[in-house]
Amino acid sequence: MNVLVTGGAGYIGSHVVNVLKKEAGFTPIVYDNFSTGHPEAVADDVQLVEGDIRDIEFTRHVMAQFEIDAVIHFAASSLVGESMSDPAKYYVNNVEGSLHLLQAMKQSGVDYIVFSSTAAVYGEPEKTPICEDFATQPTNVYGRTKLVIEGMLKDYAMAYGMRYVALRYFNAAGASLTADIGEDHHPETHLIPLILKTAQGVRDRVSIFGTDYPTPDGTCLRDYIHVEDLATAHVLALKHLVGGGESRVYNLGSEAGFSVREIIETAKRVTGVDFAVTEEARRSGDPAVLVASSEKIRKELGWQPQHSTVEEIIKTAWKWHQNHPHGYNG
Numbered sequence: 031m032n033v034l035v036t037g038g039a040g041y042i043g044s045h046v047v048n049v050l051k052k053e054a055g056f057t058p059i060v061y062d063n064f065s066t067g068h069p070e071a072v073a074d075d076v077q078l079v080e081g082d083i084r085d086i087e088f089t090r091h092v093m094a095q096f097e098i099d100a101v102i103h104f105a106a107s108s109l110v111g112e113s114m115s116d117p118a119k120y121y122v123n124n125v126e127g128s129l130h131l132l133q134a135m136k137q138s139g140v141d142y143i144v145f146s147s148t149a150a151v152y153g154e155p156e157k158t159p160i161c162e163d164f165a166t167q168p169t170n171v172y173g174r175t176k177l178v179i180e181g182m183l184k185d186y187a188m189a190y191g192m193r194y195v196a197l198r199y200f201n202a203a204g205a206s207l208t209a210d211i212g213e214d215h216h217p218e219t220h221l222i223p224l225i226l227k228t229a230q231g232v233r234d235r236v237s238i239f240g241t242d243y244p245t246p247d248g249t250c251l252r253d254y255i256h257v258e259d260l261a262t263a264h265v266l267a268l269k270h271l272v273g274g275g276e277s278r279v280y281n282l283g284s285e286a287g288f289s290v291r292e293i294i295e296t297a298k299r300v301t302g303v304d305f306a307v308t309e310e311a312r313r314s315g316d317p318a319v320l321v322a323s324s325e326k327i328r329k330e331l332g333w334q335p336q337h338s339t340v341e342e343i344i345k346t347a348w349k350w351h352q353n354h355p356h357g358y359n360g
């Protein structure tokens with residue numbers, strides 16, 4: 031089965047490609063415009079096509095050329111702050127891009143899609159842990175675009191017989207166990223890579239955004255999930271669809287909340303570096319607590335996170351950062 035992986039040169043996509051290529055019967059074909067992805071993140075033995083999901087004609091051409099049977103869809107803009115200052119970019123890249131991808135799938139007779147969604151579709155949750163049937167009230171444009179796409183998937187599935195699995199990730203983190211691929215965003219906005227760059231001396235200090243949240247230590251609680259565990263979930267989702275399973279929406283988290291201070295303390299211990307930390311004002315749009323219930327995917331698909339302790343997440347990410355102090359460029 032040939033699987034087109036849009037955004038397969040990105041952080042999560044490249045990890046999924048590595049897991050997928052080891053699965054008997056699945057061949058990933060990476061489709062990426064390299065706006066944020068890295069060709070170096072794709073192994074030499076994987077077919078890599080430079081292309082843009084907004085280009086229906088070319089996507090259709092690629093689907094025919096490689097006899098694509100299924101799509102795993104990561105290609106998207108994903109910076110929350112940027113989505114607020116430049117919503118047009120997010121509606122074009124995410125909503126229009128996904129619409130055009132679905133059009134190309136429909137025209138090519140490709141019926142299965144696993145979609146990279148986000149916990150940001152929930153917004154500020156009423157209670158915790160968050161289940162899939164909770165209200166979806168995104169507080170930022172990024173989350174809103176992902177929710178619109180989930181709606182499109184539902185409508186296409188109903189009308190045209192496609193089937194989908196939408197995976198709502200909580201905080202993806204960590205790097206491959208072999209440390210050959212990892213997180214390399216420009217600009218970097220995520221907590222763990224920023225901490226590790228500070229431990230390395232590439233940055234001066236770590237800022238804690240907000241110390242007055244209604245949490246035990248005043249800083250935000252997040253549910254960190256190892257990128258290798260996310261990758262496994264995508265393969266399970268694909269097998270579910272191919273095996274005749276119905277369309278589904280699943281949370282992916284480790285079901286445990288860690289505060290910003292706890293992450294910093296663990297990183298100090300793992301790296302052995304006592305780096306500088308400053309306390310700053312809240313970052314706008316950050317809910318106090320985001321913790322998933324992942325019971326649904328555990329029960330239905332048998333997903334079991336294997337690497338999602340904060341220790342292991344930070345250890346693997348640290349190894350990646352040490353091997354690649356300037357990301358893929360050095």
Ligand code: UDP
Binds near residue numbers: 237240252316
């Ligand atoms: N955070 C922080 N300092 C930073 C970056 C992030 O205190 O330099 C906090 C942020 O406010 C949030 C948590 O760390 O509570 C995780 O943020 P991240 O951007 O990694 O992921 P998000 O939860 O926004 O998807």
